[in-house]
Amino acid sequence: MSTETSQAESTPEPAAENTPAPQAHAITHALANTERPARPSALSTSVTFGWRALLKIKHVPEQLLDVTVFPVVMTLLFTYLFGGAIAGSVDNYIAYLAPGILVQSVLFITMYTGTTLRTDLDKGVFDRFRSLPIWRPSALVGMLLGDAVRFTVAAIVTSVVCLLIGWRPGGGFVGVVLGVALLLVFAFSLGWVWTFLSMLLRSPNAVMGVAMMVMMPLVFASNIFVDPSTMPGWLQAWVDVNPVSHLVTAVRALMDGMSPGADLTLALVWSAVLVAVFGTLTMWKYRDPS
Amino acid sequence: MAELAIETHGLVKTYGSTRAVDGVDLAIERGGVHGFLGPNGAGKTTVIRMLATLVRADAGTGSVLGYDIASQADEVRSRVSLTGQFASVDEDLSGLENLRLIAKLYGYSPKAATRRANELLEAFALTDARDRQVKKYSGGMRRRIDIAASIVVTPELLFLDEPTTGLDPRSRNEVWDIVRAMVDFGTTVMLTTQYLDEADALADRISVIDSGKIIAEGTATQLKASVGAGALHVRVMEREERDKAREILIRELGVEVELPTDPQALSAVIDDRTRVTRALSALDSEGVGLAQFSLGQPTLDEVFLSLTGQPAAETAGSETEEAA
Numbered sequence: 001m002s003t004e005t006s007q008a009e010s011t012p013e014p015a016a017e018n019t020p021a022p023q024a025h026a027i028t029h030a031l032a033n034t035e036r037p038a039r040p041s042a043l044s045t046s047v048t049f050g051w052r053a054l055l056k057i058k059h060v061p062e063q064l065l066d067v068t069v070f071p072v073v074m075t076l077l078f079t080y081l082f083g084g085a086i087a088g089s090v091d092n093y094i095a096y097l098a099p100g101i102l103v104q105s106v107l108f109i110t111m112y113t114g115t116t117l118r119t120d121l122d123k124g125v126f127d128r129f130r131s132l133p134i135w136r137p138s139a140l141v142g143m144l145l146g147d148a149v150r151f152t153v154a155a156i157v158t159s160v161v162c163l164l165i166g167w168r169p170g171g172g173f174v175g176v177v178l179g180v181a182l183l184l185v186f187a188f189s190l191g192w193v194w195t196f197l198s199m200l201l202r203s204p205n206a207v208m209g210v211a212m213m214v215m216m217p218l219v220f221a222s223n224i225f226v227d228p229s230t231m232p233g234w235l236q237a238w239v240d241v242n243p244v245s246h247l248v249t250a251v252r253a254l255m256d257g258m259s260p261g262a263d264l265t266l267a268l269v270w271s272a273v274l275v276a277v278f279g280t281l282t283m284w285k286y287r288d289p290s
Numbered sequence: 291m292a293e294l295a296i297e298t299h300g301l302v303k304t305y306g307s308t309r310a311v312d313g314v315d316l317a318i319e320r321g322g323v324h325g326f327l328g329p330n331g332a333g334k335t336t337v338i339r340m341l342a343t344l345v346r347a348d349a350g351t352g353s354v355l356g357y358d359i360a361s362q363a364d365e366v367r368s369r370v371s372l373t374g375q376f377a378s379v380d381e382d383l384s385g386l387e388n389l390r391l392i393a394k395l396y397g398y399s400p401k402a403a404t405r406r407a408n409e410l411l412e413a414f415a416l417t418d419a420r421d422r423q424v425k426k427y428s429g430g431m432r433r434r435i436d437i438a439a440s441i442v443v444t445p446e447l448l449f450l451d452e453p454t455t456g457l458d459p460r461s462r463n464e465v466w467d468i469v470r471a472m473v474d475f476g477t478t479v480m481l482t483t484q485y486l487d488e489a490d491a492l493a494d495r496i497s498v499i500d501s502g503k504i505i506a507e508g509t510a511t512q513l514k515a516s517v518g519a520g521a522l523h524v525r526v527m528e529r530e531e532r533d534k535a536r537e538i539l540i541r542e543l544g545v546e547v548e549l550p551t552d553p554q555a556l557s558a559v560i561d562d563r564t565r566v567t568r569a570l571s572a573l574d575s576e577g578v579g580l581a582q583f584s585l586g587q588p589t590l591d592e593v594f595l596s597l598t599g600q601p602a603a604e605t606a607g608s609e610t611e612e613a614a
Contacts, residue, residue, distance in 0.1 A: 021464055022434060024471040026413035031475045033409065034444035037397035039368075048394045052380065059382050059423060124376035128439065131342050132395055133368035288346050 042135035049142020054149060066112060067154040071105035075161045078225065086226055091166050098162040098169070099252040100224035103183055103244065105158045106151045107219060110187050111211040113147050114194030115204040121289060130286070137283055144191045151187050155180045171257030179254040182267060186247050189271035192278035199285035218244045243270035293356040295320045295447055295478045296341060300350035303336050310336045312502035313350070318480065318495075320355075323473055325493030325510075326482040327593075333502040334482040335375060338449050341480075342372045355446055371440035375451045378436055381425035385416050385435045388424060392442045410438040414468075430461025437468055447478045454488060466491060486593060490514075498597060505597050517596040521586045522558045522566055527579035529553045535578045542569035554581065 040048075057063050079097060083090035117140070120126055129139045159167075159176060169176050193214065198207045221238055228239045239245050246266040253260035296318040303311040311333045318324045328334050339345045341354055343363040351358070357365040372378065379388045389407035390400075398406060411417045414434045419427060424435055433453055440448055450469065454462040469479055469492055483489050489496045490510040498506040498513065506513060522543070526535050532549065536556055539547045543565050547558045560566065566585055573580060 022413060022415045022468055024467055024474075027468060027471040028475050030410055030413040031441060031444045031472065031477065034441070035398075035402070036443055037399075037402070040395070040397040044397075045395055048391065051394075052383070052391055055387055056380075056382050059384075123381065124374045124378045125380045127339075127344055127372060127374045128378035128392070129395075130344055131367055131370070131372045132392075133364055134395055 039133065042138055045134045045138035046141040046145060049139050050145035051142075053143055053146020056146075057150070064150070064153065067109055067150045068157050070109065071101075071154050071158040072161050074105055074108075075101050075158055075165070079162075079165055082225060094162060094165050094167045096227075097225065098159075098167040099179060099255045100222075100248050101162070102155055102158045102180070103248050103251055104219050104224055105154050106183055106187050107190065107244070108215065109151060109154050110147070110190050111194055111208065111215060113144065113191045114198045114207040114211055117143065117195055118198040118201065118204045118207045121198065126289075136286065137279070140195050140282065140286070144188050144195075147191065148184055148188060151184055152180070155183065169255045169257070171255045175255045175257050179251040182254065182264070183247070183251055186243075186267060186271050189274040192275055192282055196278045196282040196285065199282055199289050218242060223248055243267065246270065293320075294318060294353075296324075296352070296354055296480065298337075298341075298350060298352035301337065301340060301347050301352055302349035303333075303340060303345065304348050309502050311340070311347075314499070314502070314504055316352075316497065316504070318478075320478050321473075321476065322494040323469065323479045323481055323492045325489035325496040326480060326499060327484070327486065327489045327496050328482075328499035329484060332499045334499055335451055336502075337499070338372070338451050338480070338482060342370060342449050343367055344372070369445060370447045370449065371443075371445035372449045373433075373436050373440045373451060373453060375455070379424050379432075379439050382423060384421050384423055385411060385427070386420040388435060388439060389442060392439050396443045406442060410442065414438045428461075429457050430464060433457060433461065433465055434468070437465070441472070441477075444475075445477060447480065448472065450479060450481045452482055452484065455484065462488075486510075498593065500597075506593075513593060517559070517593050520560060520563065522560055522569075522583070523586065524556045524573075524583045525552070525554045525581040526556070527554075527581050531578050532556065534576070535573060538572050538576060538578065539569055542572050 078101060079090055079094055082097075083093035087093035087096060126139065130136075159180075171178070194207065194211055197210055198204075201207050201210060217238070221235060222242050222244045223239055224244070228236050228245075231239065243266070246263045247270070250260040250263040250267045253263065294317055296316050298314055298316045301311055301314040301316075302309065314333070314337055316337075326334050326337070336345070340347050341352060341359060343359055343366050346360065351360070353359065354366045355369050357369070359366055380391070383391065386404075386407050389410055390403045393403035393406045394400065408417070408420070411420045414437070416431060416435060416438070419431060424432060427435065437450075437453070453465050453469070457465065466488075469481070473479060479492075481489075481492060493510065495507070495509055496513055497504050506516070522539075524535065524539070526532050532554060536547050536549065539556060539558060543558055543560055545558050545560055547556055549555075550557055563585065570580075570583065
């Protein structure tokens with residue numbers, strides 16, 4: 001009861017460190033000295049948010065572990081695990097597997113977009129972004145653009161490992177670059193599924209869990225590891241409509257120096273559909289996130 | 291016919307079965323500081339978030355600086371700034387990078403963004419820490435970089451959500467000085483707080499909110515008048531003398547005197563501070579020895595007790611001044 005908290009406000013606290021105090025006149029000056037530049041374009045703010053993602057990599061370089069170590073492990077593991085059994089030898093198998101394992105490495109890494117965003121949303125920094133007079137999706141678009149840098153690193157690492165194992169792509173350097181470019185477009189589009197999940201779910205773990213469930217049938221029930229002709233009919237039916245299969249077929253064709261044909265169109269159509277559907281859903285939840 | 295800074299009618303926000311905000315009407319004029327006082331969970335932050343267009347109201351209407359918060363959200367956003375309860379800056383980035391980021395998002399060229407960021411760092415005494423990650427900042431520095439980020443482009447209206455919660459007294463005074471400097475410049479500030487003394491020190495008018503409803507509005511003086519001038523707390527030297535002390539205090543103060551659980555303590559809510567001196571000398575001349583006494587400003591608890599008949603859900607600690 002008798003609370004004698006005589007913490008008189010006037011008693012100056014001993015300064016813990018020799019920090020200068022903010023100066024009122026300098027603040028008034030800064031307030032008066034403001035300018036109001038023209039509103040920046042959607043592209044400009046998105047690029048600025050992409051720059052933010054790169055700064056984060058600079059400050060937290062551990063972020064690059066998953067895009068470097070993970071693809072190396074996956075590639076080595078699957079090549080030597082299945083190589084002999086499926087294609088008779090590692091050398092034969094790597095020609096089939098390399099484009100597929102590239103796709104798999106990058107697509108798995110896209111899931112981190114969702115968990116990172118969920119963590120960001122809880123921190124309050126997104127409150128500031130959402131209170132700015134800018135094109136609303138730019139914070140998310142920029143984040144995905146920044147992630148594209150991570151995806152590119154993963155693609156390069158995977159390609160180098162495959163080349164070391166003995167992969168000799170028929171399409172040469174240009175073919176591989178075209179294949180990776182298509183893969184990046186698809187990864188950017190798939191990212192919107194994870195941004196939507198992170199708006200719906202309340203913890204990064206939940207986002208990862210659900211993303212994993214979505215990812216498993218997309219990646220493993222596809223033509224990444226084996227030719228679907230040996231699969232049972234129902235599975236073949238799924239593999240045939242699985243967007244990842246179209247993506248893998250198109251990437252494989254580009255890297256082998258062949259015409260990707262209809263699979264290229266289908267992969268691009270799927271990308272557009274993912275952005276249209278999940279981009280819209282994400283932005284709808286972004287107005288009022290849980 | 292200057293428009294109001296903030297005007298709302300029947301704002302409602304429901305989360306599940308709780309009505310976090312339950313029909314809030316506000317009419318806040320431009321200029322100065324408007325205090326929004328209430329305990330944790332009273333709905334302060336939700337009202338601020340609706341006004342800053344971060345969440346949508348389930349019912350009711352609101353306008354900020356004359357723009358509708360639902361249909362003209364972009365107009366609102368380009369005129370207001372928000373400093374959230376938790377640091378609304380990117381903790382992984384340095385102070386400089388954070389301010390440059392915001393400046394670029396407002397359309398500054400890279401060069402102008404750097405110039406503006408350095409100017410603000412200087413004004414907020416953060417130049418030495420500009421290349422350090424914000425997560426390594428002290429609590430007071432964090433609040434300062436946060437406020438600096440809010441005025442990269444000078445807002446017409448600034449929302450400050452509990453700007454001093456968790457700060458040491460020195461940093462708290464610094465934040466108060468910053469708020470005063472901004473008000474002198476002409477910015478309207480809407481400030482939420484759990485501390486009556488903070489509202490008292492800064493706000494021209496105060497709205498008290500509890501359980502999603504505005505329960506009182508007025509100047510600090512008016513609010514305090516509603517709970518009496520303060521509370522006198524006394525501890526007698528010998529517990530046997532408590533009853534005698536009570537009789538003397540009732541006689542001299544002319545109000546009811548409570549006997550708290552501490553067997554040596556007495557307390558009274560008083561209307562007239564001038565009678566306190568007389569009461570204390572009466573105790574002395576009649577031979578009642580005192581161990582301690584203090585005259586306190588009414589606390590948020592006492593305001594709530596008097597306004598709602600219930601103590602505040604979470605007390606904000608007692609603020610005692612003029613301790614003897």
